[in-house]
Amino acid sequence: MVKNFNNHLSEKIILPFLVLLTVIVRISGLKWGLPHLYHVDENRFAKIAIGYFSGDLNPHFFHVPSLHTYLIFISWKILFFFGKIIGRIPQGIKFKDWFEMNPTIPMLAGRFLVALFSIGTIILIYLIGKKIFNQRVGLFASIFLIFSLTHNRLSHSMVPVVPMIFFLVLSFYFIWLIYSKGNLKYYLLAGLFAGLAMATKYGGHLLFIPLFFAHLFSSLERRESLIKIFINFKLILFVLFFLIGFFIGTPYAFFDFSTFWRDFNWQARHLYEAGHYGTSTSQSALIFYLKYGFKRNIGILSQYFAFLGILLGIIRLKRKEIILFSLPLFLFFTIGNWKTYAVRYFLPAAPFFAIITAFAFDFIFKKLKTKLKFLRKKETFFLGIVFLILISPDIVKIYKFNYGLIKKDTRTVAKEWIEKFIPKGKKIALEMYCPPISREDYKVIYRHSLSQVSLEWLHRRKVEYIIVSDIMYKRFLEAPDEFPRHAKFYKSLEKNALLIKTFKPKWDDYLLDLHNPTIKIYRLSKYPDFHFPGNFKLYSQSIIFRKTSPNEWKIKTESFIGELINRDEKVRNFYIKILDENGEEIEKIIIYKDKIKSNLLFSHSFNTRNLFMNGKIKIGYEYYFSPPSLLIKPEGKLEKEYLLIEKIDKSIHTSKKFKIIYLYFKFPNKRGEDYFQFVKIIRIGNKVKLITRIYGGELTLGNDYVLNPWIKLKTLDGKEISKFIVFKGKIGSYESKRKAPINKSFRISFLPEEFILSLGYDYYFDKNFPHQSGGPEEYSFIFPLKNLRNYIEFQYASATEGN
Numbered sequence: 001m002v003k004n005f006n007n008h009l010s011e012k013i014i015l016p017f018l019v020l021l022t023v024i025v026r027i028s029g030l031k032w033g034l035p036h037l038y039h040v041d042e043n044r045f046a047k048i049a050i051g052y053f054s055g056d057l058n059p060h061f062f063h064v065p066s067l068h069t070y071l072i073f074i075s076w077k078i079l080f081f082f083g084k085i086i087g088r089i090p091q092g093i094k095f096k097d098w099f100e101m102n103p104t105i106p107m108l109a110g111r112f113l114v115a116l117f118s119i120g121t122i123i124l125i126y127l128i129g130k131k132i133f134n135q136r137v138g139l140f141a142s143i144f145l146i147f148s149l150t151h152n153r154l155s156h157s158m159v160p161v162v163p164m165i166f167f168l169v170l171s172f173y174f175i176w177l178i179y180s181k182g183n184l185k186y187y188l189l190a191g192l193f194a195g196l197a198m199a200t201k202y203g204g205h206l207l208f209i210p211l212f213f214a215h216l217f218s219s220l221e222r223r224e225s226l227i228k229i230f231i232n233f234k235l236i237l238f239v240l241f242f243l244i245g246f247f248i249g250t251p252y253a254f255f256d257f258s259t260f261w262r263d264f265n266w267q268a269r270h271l272y273e274a275g276h277y278g279t280s281t282s283q284s285a286l287i288f289y290l291k292y293g294f295k296r297n298i299g300i301l302s303q304y305f306a307f308l309g310i311l312l313g314i315i316r317l318k319r320k321e322i323i324l325f326s327l328p329l330f331l332f333f334t335i336g337n338w339k340t341y342a343v344r345y346f347l348p349a350a351p352f353f354a355i356i357t358a359f360a361f362d363f364i365f366k367k368l369k370t371k372l373k374f375l376r377k378k379e380t381f382f383l384g385i386v387f388l389i390l391i392s393p394d395i396v397k398i399y400k401f402n403y404g405l406i407k408k409d410t411r412t413v414a415k416e417w418i419e420k421f422i423p424k425g426k427k428i429a430l431e432m433y434c435p436p437i438s439r440e441d442y443k444v445i446y447r448h449s450l451s452q453v454s455l456e457w458l459h460r461r462k463v464e465y466i467i468v469s470d471i472m473y474k475r476f477l478e479a480p481d482e483f484p485r486h487a488k489f490y491k492s493l494e495k496n497a498l499l500i501k502t503f504k505p506k507w508d509d510y511l512l513d514l515h516n517p518t519i520k521i522y523r524l525s526k527y528p529d530f531h532f533p534g535n536f537k538l539y540s541q542s543i544i545f546r547k548t549s550p551n552e553w554k555i556k557t558e559s560f561i562g563e564l565i566n567r568d569e570k571v572r573n574f575y576i577k578i579l580d581e582n583g584e585e586i587e588k589i590i591i592y593k594d595k596i597k598s599n600l601l602f603s604h605s606f607n608t609r610n611l612f613m614n615g616k617i618k619i620g621y622e623y624y625f626s627p628p629s630l631l632i633k634p635e636g637k638l639e640k641e642y643l644l645i646e647k648i649d650k651s652i653h654t655s656k657k658f659k660i661i662y663l664y665f666k667f668p669n670k671r672g673e674d675y676f677q678f679v680k681i682i683r684i685g686n687k688v689k690l691i692t693r694i695y696g697g698e699l700t701l702g703n704d705y706v707l708n709p710w711i712k713l714k715t716l717d718g719k720e721i722s723k724f725i726v727f728k729g730k731i732g733s734y735e736s737k738r739k740a741p742i743n744k745s746f747r748i749s750f751l752p753e754e755f756i757l758s759l760g761y762d763y764y765f766d767k768n769f770p771h772q773s774g775g776p777e778e779y780s781f782i783f784p785l786k787n788l789r790n791y792i793e794f795q796y797a798s799a800t801e802g803n
Helices: 011-027 040-052 067-085 095-101 102-132 135-146 147-153 161-180 184-200 203-220 226-230 233-249 258-272 285-297 302-316 319-335 343-371 373-377 379-406 410-421 455-460 471-479 484-496 650-654 698-702 785-799
Strands: 426-432 444-448 465-469 498-503 519-523 538-549 552-561 569-579 586-590 600-608 614-625 637-647 657-666 676-684 689-697 705-706 710-714 720-725 730-732 742-748 755-761 761-764 779-781
Touching: 011 102, 011 135, 011 444, 011 689, 040 067, 040 102, 067 102, 067 161, 067 184, 067 233, 095 285, 102 135, 102 147, 102 519, 135 343, 135 379, 135 689, 147 161, 147 343, 147 379, 147 538, 161 184, 161 319, 161 343, 184 203, 184 233, 184 586, 203 226, 203 233, 203 319, 285 302, 285 319, 285 343, 285 637, 302 343, 302 379, 373 484, 410 465, 410 498, 410 519, 426 705, 455 484, 455 698, 465 471, 465 484, 471 705, 538 785, 552 785, 586 600, 637 657, 637 720, 657 779, 676 755, 689 698, 698 705, 698 730, 720 742, 742 755, 779 785
Parallel strands: 426 444, 426 465
Antiparallel strands: 465 519, 498 519, 538 552, 538 657, 552 600, 569 586, 569 614, 614 637, 657 676, 676 689, 689 742, 705 730, 705 761, 710 720, 710 755, 755 779
8 A cells, every 4th residue: 555654645545444444333233123212312312303393392301402303303304205205104194103103214314313423523533633643643543433332332322422522523623723723713613513512412511621722822822912812702702602503402491491400400410419320329430430431432452552642641741732631631530520420421532532542552653663673664564463453352342242233132032032932911020121012912010120129019919020131230239238129139039030031142241232231031939928938838847967077967857848839830859958158059958859748747867068167058949830831941940949047157167966947837818818927946055046037918018917926935735935026016018117027036045855836916907808807816836847747737727727
């Protein structure tokens, strides 16, 4: 092509090359997701632009200014007009109706408009880099921006960031001409396009900073007086044309000032005080941008040249560098003080940092060329190779991202799977960034985040399938200390619901999967209690741990199964799991494998060397569906389990023997629809602790309360050892002091090996069925378990007559 890169390449080669490269990168995958509108902001701007077709040009929404939606409206108006002329759009149809029939064509037109602004920005960056430094810097800077992952991502959506950046960079281009030439027309053009940038997405006002330096340095070079520098008609015209530009793009900021001011203040509070919903505010935004802002906007390797370029600019402190650096550095420290942070907020600074990066790369290469003779002989070859290596990680990222856009979106794939495998009429709960489920075919419960409710709330509303998206749940799981309630919900899904299907993108990476999120579909058990061991009305288990050598334990377990609840889940394979300190399974021992039946008593013993310090122990069982589903094969484990020992601590290891008794009881529903309680007794040496939990949907979300629930411990002849009031007063969802669940623990001073444990309450009230209210009530269970079946056979059968 040319022998030396220092020679001036023809604009006829560079500009078509940049345009062609940008078109290839930006247009690829432009149809992503359509006809579904997965991008929340795209959907919002589309609705505003459609509203203009009614004749009302007031957007009634000023969180973002209106120029972007006006441009969309104009492009759609032209598209609609010519579509009717050529007969592709029926005469007499309204735009809104045509859009709702299939939004693909108008959305593509809107995205293509944004892509054109992206192409324009690339050309402008080349021209600015060339004017400030040299042609090579301009060329490299524009290529850095072409392969900016964030700029590319936002260039594929009908959102205002990329058009705003175009006007921002165009205004800066004329600001540079103010410095180099000082003509009045450049003040007017710079002010006008700064105003248009402000009218596209708030931020154009930042151009006053480089304008000030450009005007100051230009005036100083012409030896103007200080009075003439600061009291200057050109500056006044810049401000005037800035306001004109803003008025052209957002006229109703003036005509409907009260709405504008309300929304503008909301946006300011959102940025400076509140932060994004579910986004951690504990991390400094400044640190976030240092870690991810440069990396995602400039490049994985290129970012280091950006840091070097900033350092060189500070050391050199030339006038042209002050003008160039002032805007991106000011923007960087401004967004670094926001509570809200996202890599896209860094993007308006990216074009200028791209020039700074190219300047540093060019500077270093020139220095190396003076030291290394072989670089001078084949400068173009070595420069091209090094530059290609520098941007190669970003090329790979862009390829992965665009590949994901070309392929069918994970939400679309999930939607098609749901329609094929989940029967119509089922009740489904989903959140934002999930597949678009037909409200006509399914009963849909929607929340911005399903963590706003609870599994109990969904279960009570008979939700059978739960759909979540990692764009939502990751933000809470990555900051569980800040969002404990939300993180708890998503963790409870893994624990208490069955994972049916996962839809993952080919490359599950930050930013890449914002268009192709990981979608998970869970099935929530239809049993009255979906937790372990809710397949039964009564479940009890005792486990005795005996140390037989320094590293070995003999474990003996005995279990009693009360009445089974017969629905679509069939139980098998009771087990004990031993886990390490990280919760990873070390050993799983099946303690009963035969067919399960009501009133079943069984025992099992085994030896293990896996009771490590800080480990955990679970008890549980497997289940299967009957009749089996021939269509859906679950991805998750068909298991229900309970964490019996949360931490194998020093007291357990130093003890030669310890024992745990677990009792679960579903109170007979002659009063109350669901009222559950478990009791766990832990005996280590002479120390005995009792832990209990009372819960149930009716006591949390219904119209019930239970008065003074208690636990009694008695000898076999009925003499009371201890009585514990679990809660003094009313527990429940109606006229109560506290809603369920409630957790309590008690120390037991004395407990014989054989004893009776009784559960009861003074009164139970159900507003829906007041005639069934009553009390007191008591149910007793004998230990050890080998005596339990005969003891409760008559009592339990009588108590469950109402079931």
